[in-house]
Amino acid sequence: MMDESKQEFYIQQFANRFLALEGTGVLILDSEFRIVEISEMVCAVFGCNRADLVDKPVEEWFEGLSLKPKPFDRSLLHGATFRNRSLSWNRNKISHELMLDGEVLEFNGVTTGAFVLFRDVSHMMTLEEQIRRSDRLKTIGQIAAGTAHEIRNPLTAIKGFMQLLNKALTDRSMSKEQKFVGIVLSELERVNELVSEFLLLSKPKEIKRVPLRIGQVLQEILPMIRNEALMYNVTVLYYPKPELLPILADKELLKQVFLNLGKNAIEAMVGGGTLIIRECSHPDEPNKIAVEICDTGTGIEADVLEKVFDPFFTTKSQGTGLGLSVCQRIVHDLGGSIEVSSDVEGTQFTVCLSYASGELEQELKASGGERSPDDV
Ligand SMILES: Nc1ncnc2c1ncn2[C@@H]1O[C@H](COP(=O)(O)OP(=O)(O)OP(=O)(O)O)[C@@H](O)[C@H]1O
Ligand SMILES: [Mg+2]
Incomplete structure:
Protein backbone atom coordinates (compact mmCIF):
# COMPACT_ATOMS: atom_id res chain seq x y z
CA MET A 1 0.00 0.00 0.00
CA MET A 2 1.44 3.32 -1.08
CA ASP A 3 1.38 5.95 1.63
CA GLU A 4 -0.75 8.99 0.96
CA SER A 5 1.91 11.61 1.38
CA LYS A 6 4.06 9.95 -1.23
CA GLN A 7 1.13 9.89 -3.64
CA GLU A 8 0.37 13.53 -2.94
CA PHE A 9 4.01 14.37 -3.46
CA TYR A 10 3.97 12.84 -6.93
CA ILE A 11 0.59 14.22 -7.90
CA GLN A 12 1.77 17.68 -6.91
CA GLN A 13 4.84 17.33 -9.09
CA PHE A 14 2.73 16.04 -11.93
CA ALA A 15 0.34 18.99 -11.60
CA ASN A 16 3.20 21.50 -11.61
CA ARG A 17 4.79 19.91 -14.62
CA PHE A 18 1.47 19.61 -16.43
CA LEU A 19 0.73 23.30 -15.90
CA ALA A 20 4.09 24.15 -17.45
CA LEU A 21 3.63 22.05 -20.60
CA GLU A 22 4.00 23.97 -23.85
CA GLY A 23 1.76 21.84 -26.01
CA THR A 24 -1.17 21.55 -23.61
CA GLY A 25 -2.82 24.41 -21.81
CA VAL A 26 -4.87 24.14 -18.64
CA LEU A 27 -7.60 26.35 -17.24
CA ILE A 28 -9.00 25.52 -13.80
CA LEU A 29 -12.27 27.11 -12.71
CA ASP A 30 -14.05 27.22 -9.36
CA SER A 31 -17.76 26.63 -8.69
CA GLU A 32 -18.48 30.28 -9.54
CA PHE A 33 -16.71 30.00 -12.87
CA ARG A 34 -13.78 32.11 -11.72
CA ILE A 35 -10.28 31.34 -12.90
CA VAL A 36 -8.28 29.44 -10.28
CA GLU A 37 -5.32 28.64 -12.45
CA ILE A 38 -4.34 29.34 -16.04
CA SER A 39 -1.25 27.78 -17.51
CA GLU A 40 1.55 29.51 -19.35
CA MET A 41 0.58 28.00 -22.70
CA VAL A 42 -2.92 29.52 -22.63
CA CYS A 43 -1.51 32.90 -21.59
CA ALA A 44 1.01 32.76 -24.44
CA VAL A 45 -1.54 31.84 -27.10
CA PHE A 46 -4.03 34.52 -26.04
CA GLY A 47 -1.40 37.08 -25.13
CA CYS A 48 -2.49 37.65 -21.56
CA ASN A 49 -1.02 37.82 -18.10
CA ARG A 50 -1.69 35.08 -15.54
CA ALA A 51 -1.68 37.50 -12.62
CA ASP A 52 -4.39 39.65 -14.25
CA LEU A 53 -6.65 36.69 -14.74
CA VAL A 54 -6.55 34.67 -11.56
CA ASP A 55 -9.80 35.08 -9.62
CA LYS A 56 -11.57 36.75 -12.54
CA PRO A 57 -14.81 35.29 -13.91
CA VAL A 58 -13.90 33.45 -17.09
CA GLU A 59 -16.65 35.24 -19.02
CA GLU A 60 -14.89 38.52 -18.36
CA TRP A 61 -11.75 37.09 -19.88
CA PHE A 62 -13.70 35.99 -22.99
CA GLU A 63 -15.18 39.47 -23.30
CA GLY A 64 -11.77 41.09 -23.05
CA LEU A 65 -10.61 38.91 -25.93
CA SER A 66 -13.84 39.56 -27.90
CA LEU A 67 -14.21 35.81 -28.22
CA LYS A 68 -17.48 35.24 -30.02
CA PRO A 69 -19.10 32.81 -29.76
CA LYS A 70 -17.77 31.86 -26.35
CA PRO A 71 -15.90 28.56 -26.54
CA PHE A 72 -17.86 27.29 -23.52
CA ASP A 73 -20.18 28.57 -20.78
CA ARG A 74 -21.47 27.83 -17.29
CA SER A 75 -23.36 24.78 -18.50
CA LEU A 76 -20.01 23.04 -18.10
CA LEU A 77 -20.53 23.25 -14.32
CA HIS A 78 -23.86 21.46 -14.79
CA GLY A 79 -22.30 18.56 -16.58
CA ALA A 80 -22.17 19.77 -20.20
CA THR A 81 -18.67 18.41 -20.71
CA PHE A 82 -17.07 18.44 -24.14
CA ARG A 83 -14.26 16.88 -26.13
CA ASN A 84 -12.31 18.19 -29.13
CA ARG A 85 -14.22 21.43 -29.38
CA SER A 86 -12.37 23.51 -31.94
CA LEU A 87 -11.40 27.13 -31.48
CA SER A 88 -9.51 29.34 -33.93
CA TRP A 89 -7.54 32.25 -32.63
CA ASN A 90 -5.37 34.78 -34.44
CA ARG A 91 -2.76 36.83 -32.70
CA ASN A 92 0.07 38.84 -34.23
CA LYS A 93 -0.71 37.32 -37.63
CA ILE A 94 -0.19 33.82 -36.19
CA SER A 95 -3.27 31.69 -36.28
CA HIS A 96 -3.81 29.00 -33.70
CA GLU A 97 -6.13 26.06 -34.14
CA LEU A 98 -7.02 24.80 -30.70
CA MET A 99 -8.89 21.73 -29.49
CA LEU A 100 -10.63 22.04 -26.13
CA ASP A 101 -11.77 19.40 -23.65
CA GLY A 102 -13.96 20.45 -20.73
CA GLU A 103 -14.51 18.39 -17.56
CA VAL A 104 -16.18 18.88 -14.18
CA LEU A 105 -14.40 18.67 -10.83
CA GLU A 106 -16.28 17.05 -7.94
CA PHE A 107 -15.63 16.57 -4.26
CA ASN A 108 -17.86 14.25 -2.22
CA GLY A 109 -20.45 14.31 -5.00
CA VAL A 110 -20.62 18.11 -5.11
CA THR A 111 -19.43 20.08 -8.13
CA THR A 112 -16.52 22.22 -7.04
CA GLY A 113 -15.51 23.57 -10.41
CA ALA A 114 -14.26 22.53 -13.83
CA PHE A 115 -11.16 22.39 -15.93
CA VAL A 116 -10.51 22.90 -19.62
CA LEU A 117 -7.58 21.50 -21.57
CA PHE A 118 -6.29 23.37 -24.62
CA ARG A 119 -4.29 21.58 -27.30
CA ASP A 120 -2.66 23.52 -30.11
CA VAL A 121 -3.25 21.51 -33.28
CA SER A 122 -2.27 24.22 -35.79
CA HIS A 123 0.65 22.16 -36.98
CA MET A 124 -1.59 19.15 -37.58
CA MET A 125 -4.08 21.31 -39.45
CA LYS A 203 3.05 13.16 -64.92
CA PRO A 204 6.17 15.08 -65.70
CA LYS A 205 7.17 14.03 -69.16
CA GLU A 206 10.73 12.97 -69.75
CA ILE A 207 12.66 16.17 -69.23
CA LYS A 208 15.55 16.72 -71.57
CA ARG A 209 17.95 18.95 -69.69
CA VAL A 210 20.48 20.39 -72.06
CA PRO A 211 22.70 23.43 -71.73
CA LEU A 212 21.10 26.41 -73.40
CA ARG A 213 21.10 30.15 -73.20
CA ILE A 214 18.07 31.73 -71.64
CA GLY A 215 18.18 34.48 -74.26
CA GLN A 216 17.69 31.93 -77.00
CA VAL A 217 14.52 30.62 -75.34
CA LEU A 218 13.12 34.11 -74.83
CA GLN A 219 13.93 35.26 -78.34
CA GLU A 220 12.05 32.36 -79.80
CA ILE A 221 8.85 33.23 -77.99
CA LEU A 222 9.19 37.00 -78.22
CA PRO A 223 7.43 37.26 -81.59
CA MET A 224 4.41 35.45 -80.14
CA ILE A 225 4.38 37.67 -77.07
CA ARG A 226 4.77 40.82 -79.17
CA ASN A 227 1.89 39.71 -81.33
CA GLU A 228 -0.38 39.17 -78.32
CA ALA A 229 0.79 42.47 -76.78
CA LEU A 230 -0.20 44.34 -79.91
CA MET A 231 -3.80 43.28 -79.46
CA TYR A 232 -3.83 44.57 -75.90
CA ASN A 233 -2.00 47.79 -76.65
CA VAL A 234 0.93 46.69 -74.52
CA THR A 235 4.55 47.75 -75.08
CA VAL A 236 7.09 44.97 -74.68
CA LEU A 237 10.56 45.81 -73.41
CA TYR A 238 13.12 43.03 -73.51
CA TYR A 239 16.43 43.41 -71.70
CA PRO A 240 18.76 40.58 -72.65
CA LYS A 241 22.01 39.84 -70.86
CA PRO A 242 24.14 37.97 -73.38
CA GLU A 243 27.03 37.43 -70.98
CA LEU A 244 24.91 35.07 -68.86
CA LEU A 245 26.29 31.55 -68.88
CA PRO A 246 24.15 28.72 -70.23
CA ILE A 247 21.63 27.01 -67.99
CA LEU A 248 20.58 23.40 -67.92
CA ALA A 249 16.96 23.11 -69.02
CA ASP A 250 14.38 21.81 -71.46
CA LYS A 251 13.81 24.40 -74.15
CA GLU A 252 10.26 23.53 -75.11
CA LEU A 253 9.10 23.39 -71.50
CA LEU A 254 10.79 26.68 -70.68
CA LYS A 255 9.13 28.29 -73.66
CA GLN A 256 5.81 27.17 -72.24
CA VAL A 257 6.67 28.77 -68.88
CA PHE A 258 7.54 32.17 -70.30
CA LEU A 259 4.64 32.13 -72.75
CA ASN A 260 2.23 31.53 -69.87
CA LEU A 261 3.81 34.25 -67.74
CA GLY A 262 3.83 36.66 -70.66
CA LYS A 263 0.22 35.88 -71.48
CA ASN A 264 -0.88 36.43 -67.89
CA ALA A 265 1.01 39.72 -67.71
CA ILE A 266 -0.58 40.97 -70.90
CA GLU A 267 -4.03 39.83 -69.81
CA ALA A 268 -3.60 41.80 -66.57
CA MET A 269 -3.12 45.05 -68.50
CA VAL A 270 -6.55 45.88 -69.79
CA GLY A 271 -6.30 49.09 -71.73
CA GLY A 272 -2.57 48.79 -72.23
CA GLY A 273 0.66 49.01 -70.28
CA THR A 274 4.26 47.88 -70.32
CA LEU A 275 5.61 44.35 -70.14
CA ILE A 276 9.24 44.10 -69.14
CA ILE A 277 11.19 40.90 -69.64
CA ARG A 278 14.61 41.11 -68.06
CA GLU A 279 17.44 38.61 -67.86
CA CYS A 280 19.76 38.97 -64.88
CA SER A 281 22.16 37.07 -62.71
CA HIS A 282 20.61 35.95 -59.43
CA PRO A 283 21.20 38.68 -56.82
CA ASP A 284 21.95 36.22 -53.99
CA GLU A 285 22.94 32.91 -55.55
CA PRO A 286 25.98 33.03 -57.81
CA ASN A 287 25.13 29.76 -59.56
CA LYS A 288 21.74 30.93 -60.77
CA ILE A 289 20.16 33.23 -63.29
CA ALA A 290 16.85 35.01 -62.93
CA VAL A 291 14.29 36.14 -65.46
CA GLU A 292 11.89 38.84 -64.38
CA ILE A 293 8.53 39.34 -65.99
CA CYS A 294 7.01 42.60 -64.82
CA ASP A 295 3.73 44.14 -65.81
CA THR A 296 2.01 47.43 -65.04
CA GLY A 297 -1.30 45.64 -64.63
CA THR A 298 -3.98 45.49 -62.01
CA GLY A 299 -1.82 43.72 -59.43
CA ILE A 300 -2.93 40.77 -57.32
CA GLU A 301 -4.74 41.12 -53.97
CA ALA A 302 -3.08 39.37 -51.03
CA ASP A 303 -5.82 36.75 -50.63
CA VAL A 304 -5.65 35.89 -54.33
CA LEU A 305 -1.86 35.87 -54.31
CA GLU A 306 -1.74 32.76 -52.11
CA LYS A 307 -3.80 30.82 -54.61
CA VAL A 308 -2.40 31.77 -57.99
CA PHE A 309 -0.35 28.58 -58.29
CA ASP A 310 -3.28 26.31 -57.39
CA PRO A 311 -4.53 24.18 -60.26
CA PHE A 312 -7.85 25.49 -61.59
CA PHE A 313 -7.62 28.74 -59.66
CA THR A 314 -8.65 31.50 -62.02
CA THR A 315 -10.27 34.92 -61.86
CA LYS A 316 -10.87 35.00 -65.61
CA SER A 317 -14.15 33.97 -67.17
CA GLN A 318 -12.31 32.19 -69.98
CA GLY A 319 -9.39 30.95 -67.88
CA THR A 320 -8.66 27.35 -66.95
CA GLY A 321 -6.39 28.27 -64.05
CA LEU A 322 -3.82 25.75 -65.20
CA GLY A 323 -1.25 28.21 -66.57
CA LEU A 324 0.65 28.98 -63.38
CA SER A 325 0.37 25.51 -61.86
CA VAL A 326 1.95 24.11 -65.01
CA CYS A 327 4.67 26.82 -64.90
CA GLN A 328 5.45 25.98 -61.29
CA ARG A 329 5.55 22.28 -62.00
CA ILE A 330 7.95 22.74 -64.91
CA VAL A 331 10.27 25.13 -63.08
CA HIS A 332 10.40 22.85 -60.03
CA ASP A 333 11.08 19.83 -62.24
CA LEU A 334 13.99 21.78 -63.72
CA GLY A 335 15.32 22.38 -60.22
CA GLY A 336 14.47 26.07 -60.25
CA SER A 337 12.05 28.31 -58.41
CA ILE A 338 9.30 30.72 -59.31
CA GLU A 339 8.21 33.64 -57.17
CA VAL A 340 5.64 36.35 -57.37
CA SER A 341 5.29 39.78 -55.83
CA SER A 342 2.56 42.27 -56.52
CA ASP A 343 1.20 45.65 -55.57
CA VAL A 344 -1.17 48.20 -57.04
CA GLU A 345 1.40 49.20 -59.63
CA GLY A 346 1.71 45.74 -61.10
CA THR A 347 3.04 42.26 -60.71
CA GLN A 348 6.44 40.66 -61.03
CA PHE A 349 7.13 36.98 -61.57
CA THR A 350 10.74 35.86 -61.12
CA VAL A 351 11.95 32.55 -62.46
CA CYS A 352 15.32 31.32 -61.17
CA LEU A 353 17.26 28.57 -62.88
CA SER A 354 20.67 27.01 -62.29
CA TYR A 355 23.69 27.36 -64.52
CA ALA A 356 24.85 24.28 -66.36
CA SER A 357 27.87 22.62 -64.80
CA GLY A 358 31.33 23.36 -66.14
CA GLU A 359 31.69 20.38 -68.45
CA LEU A 360 28.31 20.94 -70.09
CA GLU A 361 29.32 24.50 -70.63
CA GLN A 362 32.37 23.27 -72.51
CA GLU A 363 30.08 21.16 -74.65
CA LEU A 364 28.02 24.18 -75.53
CA LYS A 365 31.10 26.20 -76.44
CA ALA A 366 32.23 23.39 -78.72
CA SER A 367 28.86 23.35 -80.46
CA GLY A 368 28.98 27.14 -80.90
CA GLY A 369 25.81 28.03 -79.01
CA GLU A 370 26.41 31.76 -79.05
CA ARG A 371 23.86 34.41 -79.80
CA SER A 372 23.71 38.09 -80.42
CA PRO A 373 21.71 40.38 -78.18
CA ASP A 374 18.26 41.45 -79.22
CA ASP A 375 17.58 45.17 -79.27
CA VAL A 376 15.20 46.56 -76.73
N1 LIG B 1 0.50 39.05 -64.06
C1 LIG B 1 -0.65 38.90 -63.39
N2 LIG B 1 -1.33 39.97 -62.93
C2 LIG B 1 -2.49 39.83 -62.25
N3 LIG B 1 -3.05 38.65 -61.95
C3 LIG B 1 -2.41 37.53 -62.36
C4 LIG B 1 -1.19 37.59 -63.09
N4 LIG B 1 -0.79 36.33 -63.34
C5 LIG B 1 -1.72 35.52 -62.80
N5 LIG B 1 -2.70 36.22 -62.21
C6 LIG B 1 -3.86 35.68 -61.48
O1 LIG B 1 -3.64 34.30 -61.26
C7 LIG B 1 -4.72 33.54 -61.77
C8 LIG B 1 -4.22 32.18 -62.22
O2 LIG B 1 -3.38 32.31 -63.34
P1 LIG B 1 -3.21 31.07 -64.33
O3 LIG B 1 -2.27 31.46 -65.41
O4 LIG B 1 -2.87 29.86 -63.53
O5 LIG B 1 -4.66 30.85 -64.91
P2 LIG B 1 -5.48 31.81 -65.88
O6 LIG B 1 -4.57 32.79 -66.53
O7 LIG B 1 -6.63 32.35 -65.11
O8 LIG B 1 -6.03 30.78 -66.94
P3 LIG B 1 -5.17 30.10 -68.11
O9 LIG B 1 -3.75 30.45 -67.91
O10 LIG B 1 -5.43 28.65 -67.93
O11 LIG B 1 -5.75 30.66 -69.34
C9 LIG B 1 -5.32 34.41 -62.86
O12 LIG B 1 -6.66 34.09 -63.09
C10 LIG B 1 -5.13 35.80 -62.28
O13 LIG B 1 -6.15 36.10 -61.36
MG1 LIG C 1 -2.76 32.13 -67.41
Missing part, protein backbone atom coordinates in the same frame (compact mmCIF):
# COMPACT_ATOMS: atom_id res chain seq x y z
CA THR A 126 -1.35 22.55 -41.80
CA LEU A 127 -0.28 18.98 -42.41
CA GLU A 128 -3.85 17.96 -43.09
CA GLU A 129 -4.24 20.85 -45.50
CA GLN A 130 -1.08 19.77 -47.32
CA ILE A 131 -2.34 16.21 -47.56
CA ARG A 132 -5.69 17.39 -48.89
CA ARG A 133 -3.86 19.51 -51.42
CA SER A 134 -1.61 16.76 -52.66
CA ASP A 135 -4.59 14.41 -52.74
CA ARG A 136 -6.39 16.89 -54.92
CA LEU A 137 -3.41 17.09 -57.24
CA LYS A 138 -3.20 13.32 -57.35
CA THR A 139 -6.86 13.02 -58.27
CA ILE A 140 -6.48 15.61 -60.99
CA GLY A 141 -3.45 13.70 -62.22
CA GLN A 142 -5.39 10.45 -62.36
CA ILE A 143 -8.30 12.01 -64.20
CA ALA A 144 -5.89 13.72 -66.55
CA ALA A 145 -3.92 10.60 -67.32
CA GLY A 146 -7.11 8.62 -67.88
CA THR A 147 -8.90 11.01 -70.18
CA ALA A 148 -6.28 13.10 -71.90
CA HIS A 149 -5.13 10.21 -74.00
CA GLU A 150 -8.64 9.30 -75.02
CA ILE A 151 -9.34 12.88 -76.03
CA ARG A 152 -6.16 13.17 -78.01
CA ASN A 153 -6.74 10.23 -80.32
CA PRO A 154 -9.98 11.45 -81.89
CA LEU A 155 -8.49 14.95 -82.00
CA THR A 156 -5.65 13.73 -84.15
CA ALA A 157 -8.12 12.07 -86.52
CA ILE A 158 -10.28 15.21 -86.72
CA LYS A 159 -7.24 17.33 -87.37
CA GLY A 160 -6.03 15.03 -90.12
CA PHE A 161 -9.37 15.08 -91.93
CA MET A 162 -9.69 18.81 -91.52
CA GLN A 163 -6.32 19.28 -93.14
CA LEU A 164 -7.44 17.10 -96.05
CA LEU A 165 -10.62 19.12 -96.33
CA ASN A 166 -8.59 22.28 -96.28
CA LYS A 167 -6.54 21.06 -99.20
CA ALA A 168 -9.63 20.04 -101.15
CA LEU A 169 -11.12 23.47 -100.56
CA THR A 170 -7.92 25.17 -101.71
CA ASP A 171 -8.01 23.12 -104.90
CA ARG A 172 -11.57 24.32 -105.52
CA SER A 173 -10.77 27.92 -104.48
CA MET A 174 -13.49 27.88 -101.85
CA SER A 175 -11.94 30.57 -99.70
CA LYS A 176 -14.94 31.24 -97.45
CA GLU A 177 -15.26 27.59 -96.46
CA GLN A 178 -11.52 27.45 -96.07
CA LYS A 179 -11.76 30.18 -93.47
CA PHE A 180 -14.22 28.06 -91.47
CA VAL A 181 -11.89 25.11 -91.60
CA GLY A 182 -9.09 27.39 -90.50
CA ILE A 183 -11.11 28.34 -87.43
CA VAL A 184 -11.86 24.68 -86.66
CA LEU A 185 -8.16 23.89 -86.92
CA SER A 186 -7.10 26.69 -84.63
CA GLU A 187 -9.78 25.76 -82.08
CA LEU A 188 -8.57 22.17 -82.28
CA GLU A 189 -5.12 23.44 -81.52
CA ARG A 190 -6.46 25.06 -78.37
CA VAL A 191 -8.08 21.84 -77.20
CA ASN A 192 -4.86 20.06 -77.95
CA GLU A 193 -2.88 22.53 -75.86
CA LEU A 194 -5.28 22.10 -72.98
CA VAL A 195 -4.94 18.35 -73.12
CA SER A 196 -1.17 18.68 -73.19
CA GLU A 197 -1.28 20.86 -70.09
CA PHE A 198 -3.42 18.24 -68.42
CA LEU A 199 -0.92 15.55 -69.25
CA LEU A 200 1.88 17.71 -67.93
CA LEU A 201 0.13 18.03 -64.60
CA SER A 202 -0.46 14.33 -64.34
